[in-house]
Each structure stands twice: as structure tokens, then as C-alpha cells.
Amino acid sequence: MAIRISFLGAAGTVTGSCYLLEIDRSKYLVDCGLFQGSRKLKELNWIDFPIPPDEIAAVFLTHTHIDHVGLLPRLVQQGFNSPVYAAEATCALLHLALPDSAHLQEQDAIYANKKGYSRHKPALPLYTEVDAQNALNLLKPIRFYQPLQTADLEIIWHPAGHTLGSAILEIQAKTGNRTERIVFSGDLGRFGDEIMKPPALLKQADVLLVESTYGDREHDDKSIEDCLTQELETILRKDGVLLIPSFAIGRTQQVLYYIRKLQDQGRIPDIPVFIDSPMAVDASHIYCKYGDDHNLNVNLLMDEQACPLRCHHTNFIRDVEASKLLTTRPGSAIIISASGMCTGGRILHHLKWRLPAERNSVLFVGYQAEGTRGRRLLDGATRIRIHGEEVPVRARIAQVQALSGHADQRELLRWLEGFGKPPSRVFITHGESQGSLGLQRQIRKNLGWHAIVPSRGDTYEI
Numbered sequence: 001m002a003i004r005i006s007f008l009g010a011a012g013t014v015t016g017s018c019y020l021l022e023i024d025r026s027k028y029l030v031d032c033g034l035f036q037g038s039r040k041l042k043e044l045n046w047i048d049f050p051i052p053p054d055e056i057a058a059v060f061l062t063h064t065h066i067d068h069v070g071l072l073p074r075l076v077q078q079g080f081n082s083p084v085y086a087a088e089a090t091c092a093l094l095h096l097a098l099p100d101s102a103h104l105q106e107q108d109a110i111y112a113n114k115k116g117y118s119r120h121k122p123a124l125p126l127y128t129e130v131d132a133q134n135a136l137n138l139l140k141p142i143r144f145y146q147p148l149q150t151a152d153l154e155i156i157w158h159p160a161g162h163t164l165g166s167a168i169l170e171i172q173a174k175t176g177n178r179t180e181r182i183v184f185s186g187d188l189g190r191f192g193d194e195i196m197k198p199p200a201l202l203k204q205a206d207v208l209l210v211e212s213t214y215g216d217r218e219h220d221d222k223s224i225e226d227c228l229t230q231e232l233e234t235i236l237r238k239d240g241v242l243l244i245p246s247f248a249i250g251r252t253q254q255v256l257y258y259i260r261k262l263q264d265q266g267r268i269p270d271i272p273v274f275i276d277s278p279m280a281v282d283a284s285h286i287y288c289k290y291g292d293d294h295n296l297n298v299n300l301l302m303d304e305q306a307c308p309l310r311c312h313h314t315n316f317i318r319d320v321e322a323s324k325l326l327t328t329r330p331g332s333a334i335i336i337s338a339s340g341m342c343t344g345g346r347i348l349h350h351l352k353w354r355l356p357a358e359r360n361s362v363l364f365v366g367y368q369a370e371g372t373r374g375r376r377l378l379d380g381a382t383r384i385r386i387h388g389e390e391v392p393v394r395a396r397i398a399q400v401q402a403l404s405g406h407a408d409q410r411e412l413l414r415w416l417e418g419f420g421k422p423p424s425r426v427f428i429t430h431g432e433s434q435g436s437l438g439l440q441r442q443i444r445k446n447l448g449w450h451a452i453v454p455s456r457g458d459t460y461e462i
Contacts, residue, residue, distance in 0.1 A: 003173050003180055003462040005207070008050065009033055010430040011456040013041060014213050014369050015067040017430060019184070020051065023152045023173045027051060029059045030169060030184050034070025034101070036343050038371025045071060045126055050457075053080035060155060061086035062186030063166035064093040064249055066339075070101050073131035076138070084138045085148060087157050089165030089290040091141040093249055093283060100248070100279045102132035104344050111387065158200040161189025162405050163250030164286065164293050168200060173462075180462050183423075185210040187430065188407040188415055195254055196294050199407070201418030207462055208423040210416065212431030213367055214408040216438025220401040224258050225267065227400040231363050232268050232334075234396065240359035241333050243395075245347045245374060247340035248280035250405055251366050253287060255336060256309045257296075258403075263312050270312040274326055276337040276346050278318045284309050327353040340366045342373035352386050360395040365403040370432055412439060413446055426451040427460070 003023050009016030009031075016035035021028045035041040053075050061084065062068055072084065086094065105125035112123035142148055144167070148155045152174050157167040169184040183205040191198045235242045246252045252275065262268045287309065291298035300306045317323050323346050326335060337347040351373075354360040368374035373384055377397050383390050407415060416426075426449050428436045436453045443451040454460070 003175055003182075004459055005182070005209075005427070005462065006050075006459040007427075007429065007454045007456055009035065009044075009456065010067075010211075011454050011458070012433060012436075013037065013456075014367060014430055014432060014435075015041065016044060016071075017062070017068045018071070019209065019429075021171070021173070021182070024175050026150075026152050027056050028153075029056055029075075031062055031068045031186075032059055032071045032075055033068040034066050036067055036341060036372060037369045037375075041371060045074065049075065049078060053078045056080055056082055058082050058150070059084045060169055060171075061090055061167075062160065062169060062184060063087075063163055064090045064097050065163065065187070065247065066097060066101055068187070069094060069097065072135040073098060073102055073127040076135045077127050077131045080138075082138065083140045084135070085140045085142050085155075087165040087167050088141040088143060089286065089293055090167070091139045091165075092286050092289065093165060094139060095136055096279045096282050096286075097249065098132040098135055099129055102127055102129040108344060158202065159197060159293065160186045161193065161196045161199040162187040163189070163196070164283075164290060168202065170202060170205075180206045182207045182462070183209070185415075187211055187213070187405070188412065189405055190407055191411055191414060193295075195257055195296060196405075199415055201415065203418065203420045205419055205423040207425050207427070208419070209427045209429055210412065210439075211406070212412070212428045212436040212439040213406040214404065215412060215428065215431050215435040215440075215442075217408060217435075218410050219404055219408045222402060224400060224402045225262055225265075227402060228258055229262060229267050231361055231398055231400075232262075232271065235359070235361050236269070236271070236332050238359035239332055240357070240361060240395075241335060241354055243347070243350050243354055243360065243362045244334065244336045244365060245340050245342050245362070246277075246280075246336050246338060246365055248277045248338045249283045251340060251403070252277065252280040252336055252338075253284055253309050254403060254405070255365055256284075256311060256314070259334065260308055260311045271332055271334060272313045272315060273311040273334045273336070274315045274317055276317040276323050276326060276335055276350070280336070280338065323349070326350065340374070341368050342377070348373075348386050351384070352389070352391050355384065355395050356392045358394045358396075362395055362397050364397075364399040367404060367406060409439060409442060413442060416443065416447060416449075422447065422449045424450070425460075425462075428453045
């Protein structure tokens with residue numbers, strides 16, 4: 001009789017979230033995320049899963065970001081055909097995220113073959129839109145706090161406050177006469193966020209897995225409004241364009257909320273805002289359906305004029321031709337586009353056009369993983385490679401840490417302090433080495449708990 005946890009991803013990196021939970025002979029996955037960043041990390045997406053996918057009894061998802069769900073179509077492609085459980089809003093958003101991810105995979109392969117910059121001849125997509133649809137057919141929506149029971153476990157989804165539908169998973173694993181309570185934090189949101197409700201505080205855990213994206217630092221306490229105002233004033237003076245690489249789900253809605261707030265306060269002019277991400281457009285509508293997950297007034301969300309997720313001059317761009325026209329559009333504007341870490345998507349085309357000009361600015365509003373273009377830009381790169389071309393970087397590069405959807409070190413410790421007694425073991429995941437080790441030191445110092453930083457491929461018996 002044994003319970004084991006294997007760390008298949010999000011160990012030593014913030015991407016590729018995936019954990020194998022084995023209860024005697026039953027096998028479950030918690031998350032199934034895409035690796036992003038360096039070539040070495042992205043190549044992990046192409047290797048076979050360490051266990052046959054048809055042996056997995058179910059997948060449990062924490063939320064809809066691609067680094068947590070983006071390998072699901074690949075898993076299905078390789079033979080997985082069991083249920084995928086997630087919170088209701090996450091299931092709704094997955095109907096946008098997975099087809100979009102597959103479309104990007106296919107388009108990137110087409111573009112690579114057209115331009116000849118891929119090392120593979122021909123370049124192939126990791127998976128297709130058919131694979132994504134097959135994955136969507138396996139979804140089983142679960143309400144928050146509604147227990148799901150199988151023969152050897154009970155699992156409850158608690159709100160994590162990171163993005164719409166994001167969850168903390170509380171699993172009671174049963175083997176013989178023994179029950180172990182295992183908690184997966186997922187990605188934890190922030191306390192005091194104006195849009196999302198705070199992460200739920202849990203009282204008990206025998207074994208705890210906690211993220212550490214910002215485990216070694218605290219967010220800048222400068223107000224979001226002041227940071228955005230400063231960046232907008234800069235591009236208005238230069239008659240430039242403000243590019244905001246942003247995750248289509250969660251971060252884009254947050255950015256729109258604060259731009260609209262500044263416009264209503266009269267702190268910034270009604271500058272045109274272009275949302276160049278079809279998925280971000282559709283995701284905003286889903287906020288209306290799941291009003292209990294956030295702090296926004298649903299009645300206002302359904303009013304095009306008063307909607308807090310719509311600026312005074314918001315332009316939603318869906319088709320490719322309209323997106324291309326933005327690259328040569330004169331005058332100041334804000335362009336928000338995915339992907340948030342500049343690993344793919346339409347933002348790459350905007351960067352190719354706008355980075356060489358000093359009058360433009362690029363504002364990062366989320367975490368930039370090691371090895372991504374976003375991280376290289378923040379680290380001061382003077383040239384960046386996009387679609388096989390070297391692009392000079394002359395635009396201003398800035399970041400607003402206060403817009404992060406991740407809890408910082410102080411907030412992570414606040415969440416951990418909610419447990420009534422120390423877990424027997426704490427595994428620190430979903431962080432680069434500096435973040436994970438920083439949180440480990442603070443947990444040992446402040447709480448006196450036994451905290452472990454696992455490596456990818458490690459297995460622990462519970």
C-alpha cells in the first residue's frame with residue numbers, strides 16, 4: 001500500500017506544471033502544462049510521457065494557463081481517454097485556450113516552413129486543433145467546494161484567486177486504513193486584488209505542494225495606477241506605441257480594468273486601445289458568466305459603455321489582416337497582445353515592427369520565465385531573434401510588478417500560516433531555483449517546517 005508523488009514539470013522552472021499522483025495502482029495527473037522558455041525546456045514537450053497515457057485514470061486541473069494545461073492535447077494524441085476535471089470557469093476558458101494553443105502550434109509550423117528557419121524539415125506542430133477538440137471532449141466541470149469522489153480519493157477545488165476558475169486542490173488519498181490529505185496550491189493569487197477574490201485559506205494538510213514563482217521577493221509597492229500613467233505619458237510625449245505582452249486570460253482583463261479606471265479618473269486621455277488577441281476578447285465575456293469568482297459587478301460587465309473591462313476607445317481585433325494593419329498604424333496607441341512571455345502569438349509581429357524605434361515602449365505585466373524573449377528583453381538584450389531574424393531593440397522596456405497575478409513571498413507566507421499545524425512535508429515547486437530556494441529559507445526560518453525543493457523526475461513516497 002503506497003502513495004507516491006512524481007514531479008514531471010514545474011520543478012526548477014515556472015512552466016510545464018505536471019505531477020503524477022499514484023495511489024496503489026491508480027495513477028492521476030495534477031495539471032498537464034506546456035514547457036516554455038529555452039530551447040532545452042521546449043524540447044521536453046516532444047518527449048514521450050514517462051507512463052503510458054492510457055494508464056492514467058484522470059487529470060485534475062488547477063487553472064487554464066497554458067503552462068498548466070497546454071500539453072493536454074499531446075496527452076490525448078498519445079492515447080489518454082479518461083476524464084479531465086476542472087472548475088467550471090476553467091472548463092469554459094479551456095474551450096478558448098486549447099484550440100488557440102493548437103492553432104498557434106499549426107501556424108508556427110506553417111510560418112517556419114515558409115521562412116525556412118526551423119531546424120526540422122519539415123517543421124511539424126506539437127499537436128493539432130483536432131487533438132485540442134478531443135481533449136475538450138473529456139472535460140468534466142466541477143463546482144468549487146463540491147467534493148469529487150473516486151474509489152481511492154476525494155478531491156475538493158478551492159478558489160486560488162490567481163485567475164478566473166483557478167483552484168487549490170485538496171485531495172484525501174486513501175490506501176488501506178490510511179488517509180493522507182495532500183494539497184496542491186496551484187498558482188496562488190494576491191490578497192487585496194481589486195478584481196479577483198483572495199486565495200482560500202486551508203486549515204489542514206499532511207503533504208503540501210506550494211508554488212514559488214515570486215518566492216524570493218516582494219512585489220514593488222508602487223501603485224499600479226502610477227506605473228501605468230508614467231508609461232502612457234512617455235509614449236504620448238514621443239507619439240509612440242505602448243506594446244503590452246499579456247496573457248489573454250486574466251492579465252489582459254486586469255490591464256483593461258486599470259486603464260479604464262485611469263480614464264474615468266481623468267488621469268490619462270482616451271488613447272485608442274487595441275486588444276489583438278481573439279481569445280482575450282472571448283475571455284472577457286466569460287467573466288460575466290462566473291460573477292461569483294471575482295469582485296466585478298456583472299451588471300456592469302454586460303453594459304458596453306460602463307463595463308470596467310472595456311476602455312473608452314477599445315478595439316477588439318480578431319482577423320489576421322486587421323492585426324497586420326496595426327503594425328503600420330500612425331499615432332499613439334496601446335496594443336495588448338499574447339503571448340505574455342513573447343514565446344509565440346501575434347505579439348511577435350508587433351515586436352518586430354516596434355522594437356527598432358525609440359519612440360515605442362514595451363511594458364511587461366506578468367512573470368517572464370528564464371529563456372523566454374520577454375526575460376531577455378527585461379535583462380537588457382540589444383537584439384532579439386524573432387522568426388529567424390535579428391531585431392534591434394531600441395524601444396523602452398519596462399515592467400509593472402504590481403500587476404502580477406502571483407502572490408509574492410510575503411503573501412505566500414501569509415497563505416501558509418493559515419494551516420493549523422505544520423504539514424509533515426512541504427514541496428516547493430513552480431519556481432526557478434532562486435525563487436524556490438528563497439521560499440524554502442523563509443519557510444524554515446519563519447515557520448520551522450520541513451521544506452523540500454524537488455527536481456524534475458523526482459519521486460517521493462508519502
